[in-house]
Amino acid sequence: MSTGIYRAFAPVRSLFRRRDYRPDLASQWQLMWWKFRRHKLAILGMALLGGLLIMALFAETISPYPPGQRDPAYVAGPPMAPRFIDETGAFHLRPFVYGTTAVRDMNTLRLVHQIDTSKKWKLQFLVEGAPYRLLGLVPTNIRLFGIEHNMIHLFGTDFTGLDLFSRSVHAARASLGVALVGVTVSFVLGSAIGGVAGYFGGGIDNFVMRLIEFIRSIPTLPLWLALAALMPRHWGPLATYLAITVILALLGWTWLARTVRSKLLATRHEDFVLAARLSGCSDARIIRRHLLPSFLSYLIVDASIAFPEILLAETSLSFLGLGLREPVESWGVLLFAAQNIRAIDQAPWLMIPGVFVIVAVLAFNFVGDGLRDAADPYSKS
Amino acid sequence: MISFLSRRLAYMVVTLLLVSVVSFAIIQSAPGDYAEIVAAKRAATGTVITQADIEQVRVELGLDQPWHQQYWRWFSRAVQGDFGYSWAWRRPVGEVIAERMPLTLAIAFSTLFFMYAVSIPIGIYSAVRRYSFGDHLASLIGYLGLAIPNFLLALVLMYLGQQYLDQSVGGLFSPEYFNAPWSWGRVKDLLAHLVIPVLVLGLAGTAYLIRSMRAAMLDELDKMYVLAARASGLSPMQLLIRYPVRMALNPIAATLGWRLTYVISGAPIVGFVLALPDTGPLFLDALLNQDMYLAGALIFLYCLLTIIGTFVSDLLLVLLDPRIRLE
Numbered sequence: 007m008s009t010g011i012y013r014a015f016a017p018v019r020s021l022f023r024r025r026d027y028r029p030d031l032a033s034q035w036q037l038m039w040w041k042f043r044r045h046k047l048a049i050l051g052m053a054l055l056g057g058l059l060i061m062a063l064f065a066e067t068i069s070p071y072p073p074g075q076r077d078p079a080y081v082a083g084p085p086m087a088p089r090f091i092d093e094t095g096a097f098h099l100r101p102f103v104y105g106t107t108a109v110r111d112m113n114t115l116r117l118v119h120q121i122d123t124s125k126k127w128k129l130q131f132l133v134e135g136a137p138y139r140l141l142g143l144v145p146t147n148i149r150l151f152g153i154e155h156n157m158i159h160l161f162g163t164d165f166t167g168l169d170l171f172s173r174s175v176h177a178a179r180a181s182l183g184v185a186l187v188g189v190t191v192s193f194v195l196g197s198a199i200g201g202v203a204g205y206f207g208g209g210i211d212n213f214v215m216r217l218i219e220f221i222r223s224i225p226t227l228p229l230w231l232a233l234a235a236l237m238p239r240h241w242g243p244l245a246t247y248l249a250i251t252v253i254l255a256l257l258g259w260t261w262l263a264r265t266v267r268s269k270l271l272a273t274r275h276e277d278f279v280l281a282a283r284l285s286g287c288s289d290a291r292i293i294r295r296h297l298l299p300s301f302l303s304y305l306i307v308d309a310s311i312a313f314p315e316i317l318l319a320e321t322s323l324s325f326l327g328l329g330l331r332e333p334v335e336s337w338g339v340l341l342f343a344a345q346n347i348r349a350i351d352q353a354p355w356l357m358i359p360g361v362f363v364i365v366a367v368l369a370f371n372f373v374g375d376g377l378r379d380a381a382d383p384y385s386k387s
Numbered sequence: 388m389i390s391f392l393s394r395r396l397a398y399m400v401v402t403l404l405l406v407s408v409v410s411f412a413i414i415q416s417a418p419g420d421y422a423e424i425v426a427a428k429r430a431a432t433g434t435v436i437t438q439a440d441i442e443q444v445r446v447e448l449g450l451d452q453p454w455h456q457q458y459w460r461w462f463s464r465a466v467q468g469d470f471g472y473s474w475a476w477r478r479p480v481g482e483v484i485a486e487r488m489p490l491t492l493a494i495a496f497s498t499l500f501f502m503y504a505v506s507i508p509i510g511i512y513s514a515v516r517r518y519s520f521g522d523h524l525a526s527l528i529g530y531l532g533l534a535i536p537n538f539l540l541a542l543v544l545m546y547l548g549q550q551y552l553d554q555s556v557g558g559l560f561s562p563e564y565f566n567a568p569w570s571w572g573r574v575k576d577l578l579a580h581l582v583i584p585v586l587v588l589g590l591a592g593t594a595y596l597i598r599s600m601r602a603a604m605l606d607e608l609d610k611m612y613v614l615a616a617r618a619s620g621l622s623p624m625q626l627l628i629r630y631p632v633r634m635a636l637n638p639i640a641a642t643l644g645w646r647l648t649y650v651i652s653g654a655p656i657v658g659f660v661l662a663l664p665d666t667g668p669l670f671l672d673a674l675l676n677q678d679m680y681l682a683g684a685l686i687f688l689y690c691l692l693t694i695i696g697t698f699v700s701d702l703l704l705v706l707l708d709p710r711i712r713l714e
Contacts, residue, residue: 220405223644223697224690225652228670232413232686235674318536322656325538326671341539345660350546357546360539367534 041380048376054369062178066138069172076167085162162355180336188316191255196262204270234328269301310374314367406690414683471680490665510600532594603635644697
């Protein structure tokens with residue numbers, strides 16, 4: 007058991023082992039890492055993904071308020087930009103935001119929040135706020151930043167006075183979570199179905215390939231929408247959440263299945279497989295220990311491409327009100343508020359959660375490109 | 388050639404049957420059935436409805452039969468253009484769709500045209516002037532195009548149009564032309580309103596096509612025949628168009644069907660955001676109201692379009708690349 011775990015982490019260990027640049031001695035994973043490292047955009051993508059992951063894990067610490075806390079004095083208020091230089095041109099080491107006063111616009115009769123330069127609210131760091139559990143375990147009330155006596159809204163507030171920054175930070179959990187579970191499910195489905203097709207070949211293979219072609223030739227988004235619309239309305243948030251991920255995964259497995267199948271077909275008759283068979287390995291062991299590791303890198307590439315697709319699909323479904331729903335928060339759920347032109351006209355900052363989606367998808371595409379180049383470390387160039 | 392065509396045609400028919408089964412399954416899986424809806428409608432007019440009456444309606448509509456008979460009933464009528472009755476619109480589904488389908492088709496095909504018209508020249512340019520400023524700019528736009536969800540792009544363009552161009556962007560006509568008779572100004576107004584849907588729907592596909600065109604061109608440009616042609620004194624432009632571009636177009640043409648699938652797939656959500664009077668909002672409303680005959684019919688038609696698209700791209704490929712026929 008312990009050696010199994012030890013072995014499972016071998017690729018990771020080989021990354022961090024300090025060794026001189028000796029391509030002739032390096033492991034496959036080390037070669038891949040060296041190649042990946044040269045792809046600057048991929049490294050940038052990794053950094054962005056790391057940032058998003060930290061955001062999701064430490065959402066309570068990073069956000070100044072719990073996502074459900076309303077600010078009745080600042081409803082539909084625009085973003086407050088932290089500043090270092092005030093209206094007289096003087097520099098402040100501690101950033102501040104200007105306070106606002108609500109004024110009624112005499113033309114539209116709406117409350118408009120005007121910047122009041124006489125009020126300077128200084129940003130405080132590591133302040134005490136609403137209590138929470140760090141990583142769900144450690145009870146604490148330290149939050150990364152905040153201001154005294156008033157509330158700060160970096161991204162503004164929505165029509166009910168909820169802080170958009172806190173909500174966006176918390177939404178990373180559901181958005182990345184759905185995509186992660188969706189990719190995992192399609193990974194399992196894809197490798198199982200593709201594995202069966204590639205290993206048994208013949209009629210089963212033919213059937214699976216036709217099925218994949220069929221699924222590819224139908225427009226997926228309308229089908230996703232239809233399946234999502236058929237979900238009973240009385241299901242709780244968790245059941246909806248799970249159902250949505252399964253729906254997304256159901257149509258996303260085809261790329262992986264195809265890769266697994268073609269790689270299995272290609273490597274099935276290699277010499278090392280014959281050698282393993284002659285030394286008495288079972289089929290299961292051959293697949294697990296010899297075949298799968300030989301094309302695992304390609305599967306990782308496919309997964310990294312499937313990830314943004316599922317993320318975008320979830321965002322689209324939730325944006326239309328057919329995916330996740332309140333009280334679950336994902337970026338798509340937040341964008342639901344920006345559905346019509348009137349809302350955007352009054353509060354364009356409601357579109358900010360979309361920026362997170364774009365950043366996440368870009369980061370995954372960058373990493374995917376880098377992985378694709380690194381997947382075959384023995385190729386030239 | 389004929390055997391190839393007949394094989395593809397047979398495959399198309401099988402796919403169509405499968406698609407119709409999927410559409411029918413979606414219609415069937417909605418909670419409650421049509422008989423209850425009919426009963427509810429009659430009850431709303433003040434008539435007293437008993438359980439026996441509902442059973443009566445069920446028998447009348449054939450809902451008591453096993454599902455394969457019901458499927459056949461639906462399918463044989465669907466082929467003749469009768470897709471059932473939309474209770475939300477209180478009209479036959481076929482009529483409702485027929486009003487809005489032309490616009491969906493117009494948008495889908497102009498988007499397709501836009502995608503190819505823009506991406507092929509840019510792809511060629513990017514490959515020939517590799518790592519130039521223009522190449523980097525194209526790949527930057529490409530990355531962004533793949534990352535921005537198209538509904539968000541639609542929202543942003545709508546907002547910018549409203550804010551800075553002072554133009555109403557949603558819908559198909561500006562208010563002053565809404566009920567006006569056809570005139571030159573109205574046509575121009577219509578075209579101006581079509582620009583944003585086409586741009587929004589086409590951006591991701593264009594980005595993808597630029598990348599594959601560039602990659603295909605780079606593969607071809609390194610080959611010996613290009614060198615040979617250059618050595619024999621062909622002008623650079625002539626050479627480019629006559630040999631490598633023609634070769635590089637094959638994989639692009641082969642994916643025409645997938646591109647169409649992609650455009651059709653994105654169309655409902657863009658139509659909804661931009662409030663276009665096409666099938667997009669119709670489809671989403673049908674889903675939200677569980678008006679399943681309408682939704683099922685639309686899914687069936689969307690799939691039909693993409694199946695035809697795939698067939699056309701297969702044909703194109705055979706015409707472009709004679710080697711395919713040898714298979």
